[in-house]
Amino acid sequence: MTLLRVEDLATHFFTDAGVVKSVDGVSFSVARGEVLSVVGESGSGKSVTGLSILGLIDEPGRIVSGSIHFGGMDLAGMAPDELRAIRGKRIAMIFQDPMMTLNPVLKIESQMIETILAHRSMGRREAWNLCRDALGRVGIPSPDERMAGYPHQFSGGMRQRVAIAIALLNEPELIIADEPTTALDVTIQAQILHLMQTIVEERGMGVIWITHDLSVVAGFADRVVVMYAGEVVEEGAVDDIIADPRHPYTRGLIGSVPSRNLPGTRLVQIPGSAPPPLNRGSACRFQPRCSFAIETCGVHPPLDLIEGRSVRCWRAAEIRQKAEASA
């Protein structure tokens, strides 16, 4: 059952230097209980996609076209007040840096309680109990005492747990997690991933997990959307994508993960860098960096459905055959 369906979303920023098309015709959907991972490098538009869903694009940015269907509504064309009622209640967000997302001068309890009271009417005492339980559930030891603490008294991993607890307070149907483990140590990363996994299994909510690290989502996500230069270049089940990437960019991403290389060999990197966001031209956006590029690639390819997988590449089928031949 589809929980959220983003269709042809375009979010542009109208700067003095020109129009930056951060998100340029992105479509995907998330089902209840499904973990969708949005993967891409910096500037690929993955974070802006997340913020667009919540209606948190600030000037000079604007959603110029497309629709975001959620619970029978179109979030893209919604009034700010109606959106606010949904934010934090039905859709919650977890950010990258837990050092920054908690207000440094407010106690944990007051930050948690106000999140509940913004959306539900109940007594402070009752809200406090709910918050304490929520802290306990995300694995914070002695939550009764920690409630009165300030954010600086928590370690990075603990803070991310608090942030997750806050996001879960109003039992949202969808969680947008914007690189929530990037700022953490690998061991803490694993803990947070495990925690999220448990929560998703328990509650069956939808998750959009934005990251640049495919290895983080390998065992966690159900489906992967690979974004490049503001558009989706490949979409499919996580195992398919990792075992059998079709788009040259996805291949590059997976190839550059150290564990997949033999010891002693040089790491593979994708040559060049992402196209400038102001002018991306009319060719395939990956063409300048692509080792498979041919003349046809001078024309922007559509997102094609090839053997149950969406790939934005003219040569996807050929590349597949080549890979099989070499294997």
Add this chain to the structure above:
Amino acid sequence: MNAPSPSPVAAKAATPKSKSAGSEAPWRRVVRDFSRSRIAVAALVVLVAIILAAIFAPLIAPQNPYDLRSLNIMDSRLAPGEAGFTGATYWLGTDGQGRDMFSAILYGLRISLGVGLIACSAALAIGLSAGLAAAYFGGRTDTLVMRLVDLHLSFPPILVALILLAVLGRGVDKIILALIVVQWATFARVARATALSERDREYVEAAETLGLGRGRILFGHLLPNCLPPLMVLFTVEIASAIALEATLSFLGVGLSATQPSLGLLIANGFQFVLSGQYWISVFPGIALLILIVCINLVGDHLRDVLNPRNIR
């Protein structure tokens, strides 16, 4: 931090008083850091003494300087330490009306402090709201408020105050109004600058994703984070409000002659200074000086303590 550590760094960081460092409130750290400077503590002690003396002036002062019946014209311009007509000793001398200078200074401090405090609090409230609104809403609100502030700050404060008082007339309420008008813009500018840098912090965005209302974010999240620089400014501005009030009174547009503030006392004695009767001007002057220096010292040190760059 939980186990007693022999490391000197840890020993320095944790005071012996704090039972569990994990539950230390931010204000407690401020108190601890503040008490490290002896000069600041001394200034604070003097300031508190002055404030107490001002509050309890009617109990401490030997004479009510505002009650004209208790003044004796025969005692006018007595030197410090001289005994008056009734036999009472005037330790700081008397002024032209026969007022005991000590009592007059205590009552003068009362007015100066009261005027400074009330005017600054009101200016802070107005400036803070205007600055926060300008920073958070941006766009037209920002332009409107900040151009008004610019316009305001382009006039010398003394000129604005003089014109206002010339129109309004004398009186405590009028001088407070004049000081508010002069000072709100400074608070607005600092509040906006602080709020602008705080507004882009992620916790504000996080609060928005939680669906909190604008008022809640503005006053519950932004405001507490903007307070430290404004608290420092507040102390410094009280000192300047007191100085400005004294200046205005000295120029004869501030308070009425029957209720002399420190500035008016200085002005009254000014004509006698060259004839050797220094005390009428000098003692209120010294009182004013000590008051302002103490406030500035406390404010200065508060700035060091509250500066986020100095934390840890």
